[in-house]
Amino acid sequence: MFTGHVALSGLDAFSPTLARKAPRVILYEGINKLQTRDEILGKRGYAVGFRGLVNFVHNSAPRNRFIEEVVREETKMFPKQAIRELIANALVHQDFLATGASVMIEMYDDRLEISNPGIPDIPAERFIDEYRSRNEQLADIMRRFGICEEKGSGIDKVIDAAEVYQLPAPDFRVGETRTTAVLFAYQDFSDMSKSDRIRACYQHCCLLYVSNRQMSNQTLRERFRLSSNQTGAASNIIRATKDTGLIKSDTSESESTRYARYLPFWA
Numbered sequence: 001m002f003t004g005h006v007a008l009s010g011l012d013a014f015s016p017t018l019a020r021k022a023p024r025v026i027l028y029e030g031i032n033k034l035q036t037r038d039e040i041l042g043k044r045g046y047a048v049g050f051r052g053l054v055n056f057v058h059n060s061a062p063r064n065r066f067i068e069e070v071v072r073e074e075t076k077m078f079p080k081q082a083i084r085e086l087i088a089n090a091l092v093h094q095d096f097l098a099t100g101a102s103v104m105i106e107m108y109d110d111r112l113e114i115s116n117p118g119i120p121d122i123p124a125e126r127f128i129d130e131y132r133s134r135n136e137q138l139a140d141i142m143r144r145f146g147i148c149e150e151k152g153s154g155i156d157k158v159i160d161a162a163e164v165y166q167l168p169a170p171d172f173r174v175g176e177t178r179t180t181a182v183l184f185a186y187q188d189f190s191d192m193s194k195s196d197r198i199r200a201c202y203q204h205c206c207l208l209y210v211s212n213r214q215m216s217n218q219t220l221r222e223r224f225r226l227s228s229n230q231t232g233a234a235s236n237i238i239r240a241t242k243d244t245g246l247i248k249s250d251t252s253e254s255e256s257t258r259y260a261r262y263l264p265f266w267a
Contacts, residue, residue: 019043021096023053023087023103027060031108046091047145054084057105061112066186067165078112078183079161082170085154086181088147090116092139098177115180124172124179125246126266127155128206156210158183159203163223168192169200189224197237200224202246206264214250214261238262 022042029035040056042049058080067075090103095118106113121132133139158181162170168184187196204223205215213219220234221227241247242262250261 020100021094021102023091023105025053025057025060025105025107027107029109031110033106047142047147050088050091050145050147053105054080054087057083057087057107057112060107062109062185064165064186075165077185078167079165082158082161082183083112083114085158086114086183088142089154089181090114090179092142093120093134093179094118095134101177104178110185112183113180114183115178117178119174119177120179124174125202127172128159128203129210129264129266156207159207163204163207166225168196169203171199189226194240197224198241198244198246201237201241202244202264205241205247205262209264209267214253214263215247216259216261 024042025038025040027037027039029037038060042053044052058076058078061076061078064075064077087103087105090105094103094116095101098117101117103117104113104115106115118134120127121134122130158170162168162183166186168187170184171182173180173182184196192200200223201215201220204220208215208219217231217234217238220238221230224234224237226234238247242249246265247262248265248267250263253259253261
């Protein structure tokens with residue numbers, strides 16, 4: 001179990017500065033920071049405490065009733081693999097030179113936010129297909145321990161898990177001093193905002209492209225669990241995503257709208 005009271009192999013055994021880089025988990029009541037339900041500071045090393053940290057965060061999540069109805073078993077709201085990949089990413093890519101800052105894992109009723117100090121070297125829109133480690137030695141050690149997997153595959157797994165669990169598309173936000181990944185709780189398609197749908201369309205297009213496939217109206221309907229009668233709704237999302245410049249038509253294929261295929265803007 002992940003606990004803030006375990007000193008064995010603790011970060012504070014090395015130095016007070018390193019101890020301040022321990023990840024913090026904060027569980028809130030509601031959808032804002034007004035009321036804290038629990039707050040835990042990790043004391044164990046990244047490798048020693050990683051599994052317990054992931055298990056604690058996953059077990060603290062609410063249930064995903066939509067997935068329960070589909071698979072007929074109790075399932076947590078946020079996929080464990082997505083939590084695992086995002087926490088590993090945050091630990092590996094944090095800026096250790098940033099003072100007074102550490103990896104933060106904050107859970108609300110409607111979302112999970114995992115953030116790390118530091119600004120990424122690549123745009124957030126390219127997380128799915130590009131990779132550049134800020135701390136290459138740490139990344140290599142974490143891979144040897146089986147915590148990090150192949151380079152650049154982590155975000156693919158996060159987006160894929162979100163699609164399987166029928167969650168809104170994850171959001172990757174770059175602030176002035178921190179980078180934050182947000183996993184959202186389940187929402188019906190009708191409740192998703194326009195920006196939610198556009199982000200999901202772009203990520204779906206990227207996920208297919210890096211898998212040597214291409215997005216179509218049909219694949220997007222499958223992503224949103226839309227029926228064959230909702231072709232128009234999928235077309236509207238594709239059109240809106242094209243208007244933002246995030247995707248483009250594959251002009252090498254048929255120009256027929258019915259058989260159109262789409263690519264990420266960078267392809």
